[in-house]
Every structure is written in structure tokens, then in C-alpha cells.
Amino acid sequence: MAESHVMSALIKKRSELSGEIEHYEKLLKECRENLASIDKTIHIFDENYDLRTIKSKRVVRNSYFSSGEATKMVLDVLRTTDKPLKTDEISDIIASKKSLILEGKDKVNFQKSILYALNTNEKRGLVATIGKDGLSIIWQIQVVA
Known part of the structure; x- marks a missing residue:
């Protein structure tokens, strides 16, 4: 049987990673819903607009400070x-x-x-x-x- 402290640390780490995955999946779902809403709004103003022409913008977050x-x-x-x-x-x-x-x-x-x-x-x-x-x-x- 593996050392109990090793198993405990691995279980804790797995739990943390699983929680992070759930968090980011929820965030990704929200972003996709927001994007779909914006796409629909664009099509209200121009139903023939080709959304594929809009390039993704790289987002870099500052890891030291919150906004402002x-x-x-x-x-x-x-x-x-x-x-x-x-x-x-x-x-x-x-x-x-x-x-x-x-x-x-x-x-x-x-x-x-x-x-x-x-x-x-x-x-x-x-x-x-x-x-x-x-x-x-x-x-x-x-x-x-």
C-alpha cells in the first residue's frame, strides 16, 4: 500500500485540479453564451455580416493586480x-x-x-x-x- 501522506496529497491535488476544470468549463460556457448573444446582435444590424472575418484578440491578464x-x-x-x-x-x-x-x-x-x-x-x-x-x-x- 502506498504511503498515506502521498495518497492524501495526490487526492487533494486531484480535487483541486478537478475544481479548476469545473470553474473554467463554467467560465467557457458563459463566454460562449455571451459570444452567441453578440453574434445575434451583429446580425440584427447586418444580417449578411460574415462573423468569420472577425479575428480573435489575444488577452493577457496581469497576474499581480486586479483591474485598476x-x-x-x-x-x-x-x-x-x-x-x-x-x-x-x-x-x-x-x-x-x-x-x-x-x-x-x-x-x-x-x-x-x-x-x-x-x-x-x-x-x-x-x-x-x-x-x-x-x-x-x-x-x-x-x-x-
Whole structure:
């Protein structure tokens, strides 16, 4: 007979994977239903429209933040500091707040998410770049007069 702790771990893992499959199958069903509704709506406006001409768009999800969370966290960090911060400093503070320990490629991808949020906030006029320190950009909250 196999070791009981090994069997227990395998059974637990199988249960988790089975649950994930059920979750994604439900999500896939919902997406297919939504797509069918959109297809019907398109045909209301143009019954001869060839839906095969619509190409699928690749969707990339950010695994570190929910929608809008990075943007808000970047603003919070810059609001609560008394000095301008470099991109990597902001990234380290946010990683610490989220209790993340990042190394290598994960750290680079996380920093890219932070830089994207900073650039988004800069376009909105909420933050500003005030210089560079080597390759690192220095940021501060935008002061509105």
C-alpha cells in the first residue's frame, strides 16, 4: 500500500485540479453564451455580416493586480512620501505592501506593471517625471496649482 501522506496529497491535488476544470468549463460556457448573444446582435444590424472575418484578440491578464489596482497603489505610494521616488523604489514598496517576494523574471514583469501604471497616471496628469538616475525614472505626484 502506498504511503498515506502521498495518497492524501495526490487526492487533494486531484480535487483541486478537478475544481479548476469545473470553474473554467463554467467560465467557457458563459463566454460562449455571451459570444452567441453578440453574434445575434451583429446580425440584427447586418444580417449578411460574415462573423468569420472577425479575428480573435489575444488577452493577457496581469497576474499581480486586479483591474485598476496598480494605478491606485502607485498614486497611494507617491501621495504618502515626502520625496520623489525611482520606479524600482515604487515597485519595491508596492511588492512589500502586497507581501510579494519577487526575483528574476517575476521582478522584471512586476516592475513593468508598475511602469505601465506610472505612464498611465502620467498621461492623466496625476504624476510627473522629474528626471532620471541612470536608467531609472524619478517620479512624483503631480502638484495642481
